[in-house]
Amino acid sequence: MIKKYILATVAILLAVWVGFFLGNKSANAPEGPVNGEVEQVATTTPVVQQQASTQKTTPTTITTKTTISAPAIAKDGSYLVYYTNKGFSPSSLTIKTGKSVRFVNNSSKAMSLTTTSVDNQSQSEFNQGKTVGQGGMYDFTFMSAGTWGYMNRNNQTDRGTIIVQ
Secondary structure, eight states, rough: HHHHHHHHHHHHHHHHHHHHHHHHHHTTTOOOOOEEEEEEEEOOOOOOSSSSSOEEEEEEEEEEEOOOOOOOBBBBBOOEEETTTTEEEEEEEEEEEEEEEEEESSSOBBBBBEOOOOOOOGGGGGGEEEETTTTEEEEEEOOOEEEEEEEETTTEEEEEEEEEE
């Protein structure tokens, strides 16, 4: 009876060790996207039951592909941020100093952008002076580095961030 418990304990410890060893190998991030796709590999080890078994457990590998999309850029070189009924898309964008962003209202709501950075007076220049309806646009050129938080003055739960490097 004691031998059964010892064998069960050894089998469980072995399965946990194999799962930990193989799990660490699969946690490495890919070096970079190829053709806009990243291959993600997930390794799982079947659950070992309480009773000892003579069968060996083998890990199962599942491979999926994820498409990484680049930010949309207009013909004039401006980055595009769309305001939709669900909020801003993308909600976060990283750009270089001196680049422009065109905010396009594709929603059924009015859009009037304002900074959420109350402690940074230099970012108040971002504030949109005129509200625009569906199809309207607002262009702004970011001349200083920093994190520029913004929201729609007319619907303050819709927020976004521009990171200027």
